[in-house]
Amino acid sequence: MRARRVRKLIRIEVLGLLAVAAVATVAAIPAVSADHLDAPSTKKDGRTDINDVYVFHPGVSQNLNRTVLAITVNPAAGVISGTAFRPGARYELLIDTNGNARPDITIRTQFSAVENGQQDYTVRRIKGDDSKVIARGETNEVESEDGVKAFAGLRDDPFFFDLAAFNAGAAFCPGGVGTDFFLGLNTSVIAVEVPTSMIGSGPVGVWGRTVVSGDQIERMGRPAILTVFIPPNPFEAGSTAEGNLEDQFNRTTPNRDQARWRNEVVNSLTLLYSLNDGTDDPSDDAGKIQGLANVLLPDILTVDLSMATGFLNGRGLADDVIDAELGLITEGLITTDCVNNDSTFLSGFPYLGEPN
Amino acid sequence: MAKFKLLSLFAAVALGFVGLAYGFAYLVASSRAAAVAEPRPLAATNHSAALARTDTPAAAAQIAFWSKRVAGDAGAYIDLTYLAQAYARKARETSDVGYYVRAEAALRRALRVNPRYVQAKASLSTVLFSLHEFDKALATARPIVDDPRGVQALATLGDANLALGQYARAQAAYDRLVAWAATPAGFSRLALLADLRGRTDEALMLMDRAAKLAQESGEYGESLAWYAYQIGELSFKAARIDLAESHYRAALRLFPEYPLALGGLARARAAQGDYQAAIRLYRRATEIVPQPDLVAALGDVYAATGRTSEAREQYGTVELIGKLARVNRQVYNRQLATFYADHDLRLGEALRLALGELRVRKDVYGFDAAAWALHKNGMHVRARQLVERALSVGTRDPRLYYHAGMIAKAQGRTAEARSLLSDALRMNPHFDVLQAPLARAALDELA
Numbered sequence: 001m002r003a004r005r006v007r008k009l010i011r012i013e014v015l016g017l018l019a020v021a022a023v024a025t026v027a028a029i030p031a032v033s034a035d036h037l038d039a040p041s042t043k044k045d046g047r048t049d050i051n052d053v054y055v056f057h058p059g060v061s062q063n064l065n066r067t068v069l070a071i072t073v074n075p076a077a078g079v080i081s082g083t084a085f086r087p088g089a090r091y092e093l094l095i096d097t098n099g100n101a102r103p104d105i106t107i108r109t110q111f112s113a114v115e116n117g118q119q120d121y122t123v124r125r126i127k128g129d130d131s132k133v134i135a136r137g138e139t140n141e142v143e144s145e146d147g148v149k150a151f152a153g154l155r156d157d158p159f160f161f162d163l164a165a166f167n168a169g170a171a172f173c174p175g176g177v178g179t180d181f182f183l184g185l186n187t188s189v190i191a192v193e194v195p196t197s198m199i200g201s202g203p204v205g206v207w208g209r210t211v212v213s214g215d216q217i218e219r220m221g222r223p224a225i226l227t228v229f230i231p232p233n234p235f236e237a238g239s240t241a242e243g244n245l246e247d248q249f250n251r252t253t254p255n256r257d258q259a260r261w262r263n264e265v266v267n268s269l270t271l272l273y274s275l276n277d278g279t280d281d282p283s284d285d286a287g288k289i290q291g292l293a294n295v296l297l298p299d300i301l302t303v304d305l306s307m308a309t310g311f312l313n314g315r316g317l318a319d320d321v322i323d324a325e326l327g328l329i330t331e332g333l334i335t336t337d338c339v340n341n342d343s344t345f346l347s348g349f350p351y352l353g354e355p356n
Numbered sequence: 357m358a359k360f361k362l363l364s365l366f367a368a369v370a371l372g373f374v375g376l377a378y379g380f381a382y383l384v385a386s387s388r389a390a391a392v393a394e395p396r397p398l399a400a401t402n403h404s405a406a407l408a409r410t411d412t413p414a415a416a417a418q419i420a421f422w423s424k425r426v427a428g429d430a431g432a433y434i435d436l437t438y439l440a441q442a443y444a445r446k447a448r449e450t451s452d453v454g455y456y457v458r459a460e461a462a463l464r465r466a467l468r469v470n471p472r473y474v475q476a477k478a479s480l481s482t483v484l485f486s487l488h489e490f491d492k493a494l495a496t497a498r499p500i501v502d503d504p505r506g507v508q509a510l511a512t513l514g515d516a517n518l519a520l521g522q523y524a525r526a527q528a529a530y531d532r533l534v535a536w537a538a539t540p541a542g543f544s545r546l547a548l549l550a551d552l553r554g555r556t557d558e559a560l561m562l563m564d565r566a567a568k569l570a571q572e573s574g575e576y577g578e579s580l581a582w583y584a585y586q587i588g589e590l591s592f593k594a595a596r597i598d599l600a601e602s603h604y605r606a607a608l609r610l611f612p613e614y615p616l617a618l619g620g621l622a623r624a625r626a627a628q629g630d631y632q633a634a635i636r637l638y639r640r641a642t643e644i645v646p647q648p649d650l651v652a653a654l655g656d657v658y659a660a661t662g663r664t665s666e667a668r669e670q671y672g673t674v675e676l677i678g679k680l681a682r683v684n685r686q687v688y689n690r691q692l693a694t695f696y697a698d699h700d701l702r703l704g705e706a707l708r709l710a711l712g713e714l715r716v717r718k719d720v721y722g723f724d725a726a727a728w729a730l731h732k733n734g735m736h737v738r739a740r741q742l743v744e745r746a747l748s749v750g751t752r753d754p755r756l757y758y759h760a761g762m763i764a765k766a767q768g769r770t771a772e773a774r775s776l777l778s779d780a781l782r783m784n785p786h787f788d789v790l791q792a793p794l795a796r797a798a799l800d801e802l803a
Contacts, residue, residue: 038448038486039515039548040582041441042508042533042541045573079421080438082411082574114411164434168470179429232474232505239502244536246504 046074046081048089048210048217051187052159055206055303055314058193058351062308067199068351069093069107070191071208072157077186078355083154084188085111085119085139089212091190096205101255101298105199109152109190111139121152123192135192142349149193149349156353157187158317158345159223162337166227169234170334172326178338184356191350196305205300206314207254218250221300222312223321226250228329229265229296236268254298265293269329276333285331292328317345317352394599395564397606398571398584412576415449418442426462436466437476444483449578451615451645453687459483474500478508482515488687490516490716501529507536514545521719523549523749540570544583551590552720554750560590581611588620593753595784597627615644623653627786631661634789648674648688652695656789671699678705689713693725697732698791707733714742720749720756728759736766754780754787758795765798774802 051072058068071093074081085091090110094103105127112120123135137143140153163181165172172178207221220226230249232238238245245264252260269289274282303314311319318341327335343353422439426432440462447455463480466473481497484490497513500506514529526549534542547562567583588603601624607617622637638654641647655670678692689709696706710729714722727743730736743760761776777799786792 039511039545040541040570040575040579041444041482042511042537042539043573043575043579047574078411079413079418082413082576084411084574086574117411164432164470167434167473169472179432181434184425232503237502238504244504247537 045086045217046077047084047086047188048212049073049075049081050208050210050218050220051075051157052223053093053206053208053220053301053315054158054191054317055301056309056316057196057305057314058349060347064306064308065196066193067196067305068191068193068349069199069206070189070350070352072155072159072187072189073210074186074188077154077157077188079185081188083186084114085121085152085190086210086212087111087113087119089210089217092209092211093192094207094209095199096254096300097200099203099205101205101257101300102253107134107192107194107199109192111152119152121150121190123148123150123190125194125198134194134198144349147195148198150191151350152190153188154186154355155189155350156343156355157182157185158341158343158352159187160320160339160342161224161322162339165337166234172334173336173338176338178336180339180342183342186355189350189352191352193349200305202306203302203304205254205298205302207300216251216253219254219299221254221298222296222325223315224325225296225299228325229268230261231264233268235271236264254300257298258294261297262293265296266290269293272329272333273331276331280331288331317343395560395567395587395603397587397602398567398580398610399606414577415442415446419446431469433466433469433473433476436462436469437473437479440466440476440479440483444479444486445578447486448582449611449614451647453487456483456486460487474503474505475508478506478512481509481512485512485516485519488519490520501532504536507533510536511541511545518545518549518552519719520717521722523552538569540566540573540575540583542566543569544586547586547590551593552749552751554752556590556594556752560587560594563587563590576610578611578614581607581614581617584610585614585617585620588617588624592620592624592627593784595786597624597786600624601628613640613644615641615647615650618644619647619650619653622657626657626660626789627784631657635661646673646677648677648691648695651677652691652698653789660789671695671701675701690717690721690725693729697725697728700732703729703732718745720746720751724756724759727763731759731763731766736763739763740767752783754783755791756780757783758787758791761795762798765802770802774799777802 054068054070056068057064058066071091073085073091074083077083088110090108093107095105095107096102097104105125108124108126109121119139121137121139122133125132125134134148135143135145135150137150137152143150159182160180161182162172162178164179165174205221207219209219210217226246226249227233230245249261266289269292273285273289301315302312303309307313310316311321311324315321320340323336326337345351345353419439419442422435422442425435426439429435440459443455443459443462447453447459460480460483463476463483466476467480470476477496477500481493484493484496493512493516497509497516501510501513510529510533514526514533517523517529518526530542530545530549534546543562543566547559547566550562551559563583563586567587570580570583584603584607588600588607591600591603601621604617604621604624607614608621611617618637618641622634622641625637626634634657635654638650638657641650642654651670652674655667655674658664658667658670674692674695677688690713693706693710693713696702706729710726714726723742723746727739727746730739730742740763743756743763746756747760757776757780761773761780764773764776777795780787780795781792781799
């Protein structure tokens with residue numbers, strides 16, 4: 001560092017001055033150094049920032065009697081975010097068993113403070129007044145008891161997506177190639193594997209949320225609904241004058257999604273469905289858009305637990321959810337972002353790959 | 357291709373249920389369907405060494421990570437933006453502006469790939485501000501301050517206006533920032549503005565709130581230590597030296613080799629009379645970064661203890677930095693002008709630098725630095741006009757009152773001089789190792 005600074009000094013034509021000043025600290029003088037003006041930048045707490053929600057039957061042959069529910073937080077864990085969970089925050093997987101977009105069963109995980117690099121956690125299943133601890137353990141270790149397995153800790157992020165192409169106006173597959181932004185990135189996961197009967201039998205809806213001091217910080221059901229439809233997005237600029245729509249979306253509940261957010265979904269879809277108007281008769285677009293808006297909201301990941309899972313019936317770790325959604329929202333114009341699963345999954349619980 | 361089939365199936369099912377509210381009907385139809393008087397010091401969080409590597413990613417690790425990704429893909433503009441943010445973080449930690457220069461280069465590369473990437477523009481506005489390119493920072497920030505992805509630009513809009521003395525505009529930007537989200541970034545800026553307007557208690561309360569929010573939201577290292585350091589600064593200005601000391605120490609527990617906090621603690625120790633401790637701390641700080649104000653302060657403590665040759669050596673270093681700064685971005689013109697004026701060195705240069713700065717930045721400290729340099733050059737009438745502008749915002753900074761008092765004394769306005777100098781010493785009798793005794797001597801002379 002010191003040597004580099006000296007080279008820099010020489011570069012900036014002060015060689016003569018160096019000889020003049022016979023002072024001890026001269027070798028360490030940087031070209032310039034900062035004053036005290038700089039206040040911190042605006043940041044988000046990665047620990048409560050939900051990346052994804054997964055619901056699937058485990059195993060290659062999909063054991064219908066078992067169901068894995070997982071929620072990931074800490075974007076680019078260990079690089080942009082940290083790796084720990086927020087002590088005291090509630091990490092919840094909410095399950096709607098009767099189709100009214102309200103939770104009937106809650107799987108709630110809470111963590112202690114970090115001690116010696118680890119956190120203790122407790123997982124509860126809450127149904128009405130009935131609240132039971134179904135798992136307890138320490139982070140980064142698989143816990144298993146009474147038919148429930150649990151894991152909370154650092155893993156390879158299963159998500160894959162060409163984020164750069166998306167943010168450049170959804171210009172996917174330049175030269176037929178995509179770039180997986182999430183390759184080599186980690187995430188912090190909370191995964192539980194339970195007897196399917198513990199959360200339902202047939203169709204259920206699942207979404208995740210994070211809660212701090214009673215306030216809902218984030219929530220998510222299907223992948224990328226907020227990213228794609230709530231301004232600002234590559235299709236709609238958004239404005240701070242409207243207030244923080246992203247926060248508002250995160251703080252509202254799915255049962256109000258149709259009333260509150262349908263317009264945003266319809267607006268984005270209207271633009272996206274117009275992209276193929278050169279080759280597609282647009283006269284039926286409006287009807288299709290309304291139909292799709294009925295399904296995309298509320299933002300709940302639906303799954304029929306009596307069937308094999310795979311997006312859009314639940315969501316498996318390897319599912320190419322972006323390709324599936326791109327086709328839907330662009331009326332088949334864009335069917336892929338040209339990136340595929342980059343993760344090596346474990347054959348057993350917690351299934352997500354080892355961290356990078 | 358399987359997924360394509362799945363997708364078509366889902367689309368068909370979805371469209372078949374036009375008008376249906378959310379429910380599970382479509383799933384059944386198809387199996388695969390689709391205020392604080394005394395803020396308490398921040399406590400260091402307890403992370404083990406093992407997890408600290410990842411749970412609190414270091415700037416160096418971030419720089420290495422994103423550099424590697426960028427090396428493999430020249431078009432990786434998002435990675436370049438993160439790389440720039442890591443460089444900017446390193447700059448904050450070390451006070452080495454060289455990292456801001458690298459951050460700017462990375463952001464400009466990112467924007468060449470995707471000129472519409474708002475996050476990169478917002479970061480660029482902040483980096484330009486840190487390089488004291490205020491007009492460029494404003495020009496970069498303004499077009500994106502309405503975009504939520506550019507909320508950092510809103511912070512910079514306020515910061516640049518604050519630096520330029522446009523306080524109403526700074527206030528408006530900060531108000532919007534806080535309305536957008538109750539973040540430590542917003543409250544800390546409101547605190548700095550409140551302090552500038554002389555509302556010291558409010559400033560302390562806001563900064564304490566910001567500090568607590570920052571800690572709750574998982575900030576660590578310099579990002580958290582900065583708040584503790586700022587509470588120390590606000591406390592020191594209010595002459596609450598022991599309180600200031602405890603917050604500087606808290607900052608150093610959170611980020612041990614933090615040059616700003618080392619400098620703050622040194623100043624507090626000097627104010628408490630422990631010059632040897634102050635010298636050790638200033639030496640540590642200046643070994644990390646020979647920032648002119650820190651080097652000058654070290655020289656002042658040497659001078660106060662009679663070690664004049666060592667003092668002169670430090671002052672020589674400041675002058676050298678002054679020569680370096682001229683070929684660079686003039687980040688330090690103001691600090692240098694004040695240093696020269698304080699020490700009766702190169703007074704012509706002090707005036708030139710201060711008036712040059714004032715042309716760009718008409719803020720409290722721009723007026724003050726120019727007034728002080730004018731006074732030292734014997735131009736008391738103009739000095740008085742400018743120091744009154746400096747005082748007009750209401751800032752309760754003993755240094756301003758000291759300068760105003762000395763100018764009044766030079767003009768023979770004895771009663772006013774007495775009152776201003778007494779004010780300065782009442783606000784903080786230890787506001788400066790060398791200047792506070794000079795203020796007291798001047799007051800005695802007037803008595």
